[in-house]
Amino acid sequence: MTYAIAEAAHRTGLSIDTLRYYERIELIDPPARDSGGRRAYTDSDLDWLTFLTRLRTTGMPIRLMREYARLRHQGPASAVPRKRILERHRADVLARVAELRSCLEVLDYKIDNYERMAACEAGAPAAAVPELREATA
Amino acid sequence: MTYAIAEAAHRTGLSIDTLRYYERIELIDPPARDSGGRRAYTDSDLDWLTFLTRLRTTGMPIRLMREYARLRHQGPASAVPRKRILERHRADVLARVAELRSCLEVLDYKIDNYERMAACEAGAPAAAVPELREATA
DNA sequence: GTAGGAGCTGGAGTGCGCTCCAGGTCAACC
C-alpha cells in the first residue's frame, strides 16, 4: 500500500510543500516513485513522518531531527547516540512543561485579579482597592 | 529608583536590543530618559517587562501582546477584553501542556525500546526480536 | 582635554520553518 503526496499530507497533518521540504533537507529519504515519477509513500514512510511530527511538536529543532535521521541510517549501531538524543530531548520537554506550569500560575493570578476587579466594580470602584491597582494599570 | 538599559536587560533576562525592539514595536511605553537622553527604566517598567516575558515564554505571539498592551492603556475600562485575552491564552497553554505530555509518552516508549534493545544485545541480536525492529530501523 | 565606555538612532541582516510560484509533465476522463 502506497500513498500519493496529497494523501500522505492528509495522513500526517503536514502540507504537501512541507513533505517535499523535509525531503529536500534530508529529514526523510526520498520516497519511491510510481510509473509516472510521482512520490509513493509507504506506511513505514508515514510512521517515520508521524514520529517526526511528534519531535517537531515538542520543539525539537530541525537540525537535531536531521542528526537523528542521519543516525537512523546507520542501523542498530547508532542506537546509543539516538537514545541519547531522545533522552536529552525528553529532559528539555519536561523542563518546558515545568516552565509552562509556572507561567500558568502567573496567568491564573492575573485572571483572578480581573475577576476580583469585576466583583468590586459592583460595589466600590477598583481604584479604591490598593492591591488591585497593578492589574488595572 | 531607575535602571539603565543594561541593568534593565540584566534584570528582565532580555537583551538590550530586545528592550529597544519592544519599545519600537510598542510593546512597552518609551521609558523616561535621564539628563543625557538615556533610557531610565522604573520598577513598574520592569514588572511589565517581566510579565511580558511570561507571555512570550508561554508562546503568545507578539501581535497579541501588543493588543494586550494597547488595551492596558485604556485603563480599567478595558479589563474585560484583557481578561478574555488571558483566559484564551491560558486555555492555549493548557492545551500545549497536554500535547507535550502526549508526545512525552511516545518519547518514553521509544527510549524504552532502545533500552530493551541494549538489554537484548547482551543476549540475542536485536534483529531476532520482531517487536524491536521498528526501533532499530 | 582626551580616551574609553555606555548609550543613542535608523536601518539592514539573520535563522528558522515553512510557503508560494512559474513553468512543465503525466495520466485519466470525456
Added chain:
DNA sequence: GGTTGACCTGGAGCGCACTCCAGCTCCTAC
C-alpha cells in the same frame, strides 16, 4: 485528442522575533 487536475522541479518569498551594525553623542575618569 483535448482538457483537466494532480504532481513535478528549482528557486524565490515570507513572517516571526530578534540581532547586528555604522556612525554618532554624552558622561566619567585620568
